[in-house]
Amino acid sequence: MALMAEPPCASASANGRFSMATTEESVRRLGREAGWRTPLVIIVCGCLIGMLTFGPRSAFGFFMQPMSSEFSWGRDVFALAFAVQNLLWGIGQPFAGAIADRFGSVRVICIGALMYAAGLLVMRYAGTPLSLNIGAGFLIGFGLSGCSFNLVLSAFGKLLPEQWRGIALGAGTAAGSFGQFVFAPFSVALIDNFGWQPALIVFAVLMLFVVPFALVLSTPPSDTGSTAAAAPEQSFKSALAEAFGHRSYVLLVLGFFTCGFQLAFITAHLPAYLVDRGLSVQTGGWVLAAIGLFNIIGSLSVGWLSTRMPKRYILSAIYFIRALSIVVFISTPMTTFSAVAFGVVTGLTWLSTVPPTTSLVALMFGTRWLATLYGFAFFSHQVGGFLGSLLGGVVFDHFGSYTPVWWLSVLFGVLSALINLPIVEAPVRRAVAQPA
Template sequence: MEGSRPLSQSSTAGAATPFWRALPFIIACGGLVAMASFGPRSSMGLFLTPMTEARGWSRETFAFAIAVQNLIWGIGQPFAGAFADRYGTTRVLIAGALLCGGGMMLMAWAPTPLWLHISAGLLFGVGLSASSFSIVLAAYGRIVSPEKRSIAFGIGTAAGSFGQFLFAPLGQALIDVYGWQMALLGLGGLTFILISIFSLPLKGKPTSHPSQFGGRDQTIREALSEAFSHPSYLLLVAGFFVCGFHLAFITVHLPAYIVDKGLDPSWGGWSIALIGLFNVVGSLVAGSLGQRHPKQIMLVAIYLARSAIIVFFVMLPMTPVTLMIFSASMGLLWLATVPPTSGLVAVMFGPRYMGTLFGVVFLSHQIGSFIGVWLGGLLYDTTGSYDVVWWISVGLGVFAAVVHWPIKDQAIERIMPAAE
């Protein structure tokens, strides 16, 4: 499992290239991995009401478990990225699949809040760090040539969103027919099988580029030190926090919020599914635009648009029509941040340690997710309403737009170490 070079050039070298090493097939398999990991995770909000009612727990108890999941996912992401950079993508993805599937299955049994936090929080969170689209995008970064990376990142992100579209109604249907426990068991088994199979063509790890760092390969420590001394990278880390806050709060609490407003619970599954469906379009468009336009300006526009959409959603009466309009609009912007954000990391530092460096950026995202999920449950139990968290989301969107404006969409000026 030596390193690999971009297949956009090598895959066309001759007809003898097997189809499982062809670029379109590898990108498709990576997309299926992203779909299989992101889909079930996006369905967790559907289990909030039935599980808390069955166990007699508060919403904060469930929300805290998912908040822990998001935080552990973020903490583990730089380490999972580093392992993938060093030992190869497939090994890390299969390990993540085992932990994701096992976490959901254990969650179905969890008799106490502690076991809920261990299963849905710790195990599922570690599994996501090793099997999510971040690992897939890092693999794309080493496989796809620079001029086509942005669109490849968009495809991988869109695939994860399509998983949300598929798994949200599937999860709701399984809950309705078999109950929430059997639904978790089914989703856990399906996640393990799909990721394990489709991760195989992604095998490999980045090659070193000694000529780019004074005649030798750059170390992980040097890469991290270089990144944290770069202002644009620090701003990117700060801004991605807001994306995590928005996504986690809406994913977990929107189904309960619309029930509180008088709609049938089935609208929760359809709203999450519609967000995922429209994000397929949003991610592909973001990936395409990222090849031609400044990525930081795209991020400014995305975060401002999110804030505007939330304002209208909170102020308008809750009806199926306003819910669907909100879901579709938010879906277009849902993970549209990922192609330009990951693209900026690749542009600044190259693909050598992209798994590690994007993992650090993603850690900030997941800290935001932790706070968004937990704060939603806490303030609901305290005030009986989600209104405060919605308005916090609006303010954070404006903050993210301001933070992204000064970022430079260009490679870092690397000072070569002196020859020894």
Template sequence: MTPSPATTAARLTAPRLSTGAVLALASGALILTLAMGIRQTFGLFMGPVCLALDIGREQFGLAMAVQNILWGAAQPFAGALADRFGALKVLLAGTFAYTGGLVLMASSGTYAMFQTGAGLLVGLGLSSVSFAVVLGAIGRAVPPQRRSAAFGLASAGGSFGQFAMAPVGQAMIAALGWSQAFLVMAGFALAMAPLALLLVRASSAGANAEATPESFRPTSSPLAEGGLQAALREASRHPGFWYLNAGFFVCGFQVVFIAVHLPSYLADLGLTPDLAAMALALIGFFNIIGTWGCGLLGGHYSKKRLLFALYAVRALTIAVFLAVPKTETTVLAFAAAIGLLWLGTVPLTSGLVGQIFGVRYLSTLFGLVFFSHQVGSFLGVWLGGVVYTWTGSYDAIWLASIVLGVAAAILHLPIREQALRPALA
């Protein structure tokens, strides 16, 4: 792929980030580090929680599925509230819900308590402290030429969280037990509150410093003047918006199934919990590289073609993993490869939404696309447990992940990447 002359010119004239934009980017990345890192450890808790509560993998998977569907269903509303009233109140509400959910999970004596904490409270909390709200705040603080790279850096924070928290989570389970480990996680989650305050203040400063007629004009276009309803109508009539929804559905199906069920899949093969934790950490480490890299590439090359390549290679990686013998080497190699492809979809997809529709209602529109991701997450993690209960194997879900990956790759090719109006970019 060769960048166009317009892209090259934009790259050469891209302004430097203001201090406010840099602080917004750093604090947003740290929020995503905690929000995404903590939840990525939940698969490590499956064995001890199922044993303590006398439940099966299907029930544990259902709690994670409810978490993901509520996260996705509430995400557009959280994004709309952030667009309408500002991000701070939304981020703080999400922090307290997330923390409360972890505390309830730690004190669970019944499956109903665990489901309420893990499914309801953590799911609602995640809707307010994850990508749509955080990237929306960052997107307003940076100029368009830097936006894709900024989204990649911030999204890489979630990857670093998985890298850092997976071994920590496994060590805490081994040393303290699953209940006390959840309480420590709750303490980590509470740290998102001061970070939210820093993000919002820095975002406002960054937006004021960067705002120019070319970079940020929230009321200069017909779409912006028409308000949120006009933005929603415009998006609903754009075929690319629905292709992005379909692709992100597949992303959710694949990554949440792997994140939650991979430790149990490896245990069934006689491999150790420490290897599972190492694999999740390795996914997180390489996801830092992959997410940041996709963000950088998205600033220079066609985002839809990058998404095509990402989904196609992800399907191939899963197919190869199924075909080879499962040893420590092949598991870690798979973790590294899938990590490079893990959340690179986020800066590319959110960047494409902003590129086509503008950033004025980015939190809302990306929140809607993210809901599709979470519908896929619900089905991937829940069906993983159901299929295992019925068949004693995860093979059918692995195969479905391959087929869906190929379909997602193809669906991105017809997307028209041009901004609906130049002022929206």
């Protein structure tokens, strides 16, 4: 009996078997269209985008004190803008991911980069809490949802063959950390020598370089995944229903909340916390730089480990180590050595949750709606980021101390370590259509 509606890639195969286009076949197709766009070039350009977009955002904590002093703001004003940024980044991520999945990634990344640059310019001229929220909150938040490393990792998942994927996800995440390593001391130097306003203008100009790099990450519209779980005919609505009806995905999403809470709180408030404890602003810069530098090691190592051991155990260990390091950090005397040591340990676990989380989503559901489904997981991450940043400012203004938020971070870390353990690492089971 003749096969019904056999796709072109199957009919063109030598033995006539039915098969969907794999990611490796997509790469070969792209290679024919643009021979220079090799996997290595794709990874390098994606990493540059991750570095440029994550770097300035990770240095925003250094702008809190000079801007608050100049405009006589409390820390809650800057904390609110940073919290809004995290929340809108999370809200926009699933939509940006869905658009990238449906129409390709280039337009999304370019528009996101332009919004990011515009937000930095508005932030530079902000003189009121409202204008600060428009620039640092609204524009940068939605801009990040379109051009951050999340879209880069999704593009890697679609464009790269299976054997490149694990290390590429680790490298893409590590690139964001390298941006933090570079931009933390760079921003301190710019602010000390030229002021916070010129520093923001420099950041805005650098953001424009994302546009040409984005051309390399062009993904075809409605690209299909390579795993058995991929379903090219699956609709957006059915993909969401399937994901949120899957227990392991829900547990993964819930655990990711803690990552956002801890990262946003530390990014926004650690520099001020160190100054409050008697250390210099420059020390805060080097602590954040240490976080960025050692997260390169952590992300690459976790990307490699994710292909060799259960990802749920990796995630559980990361959250537990974070919680333990915070307990030691806030319970011992504050010195430059202890602060940098905390930066080293935190760096090793900073963004290293991203490669196993992305890999688990791809493993469970394939890459057809990878950007979308990872986007919803990232929304949970950013809700945590919103609360971490906002609570840091509110709690400090009310109690004059960050201690309650530090201990809340410890509690969330332990809970996430436990939540990730029951995750089942297997493709979702789908009904297979039978021939008539």
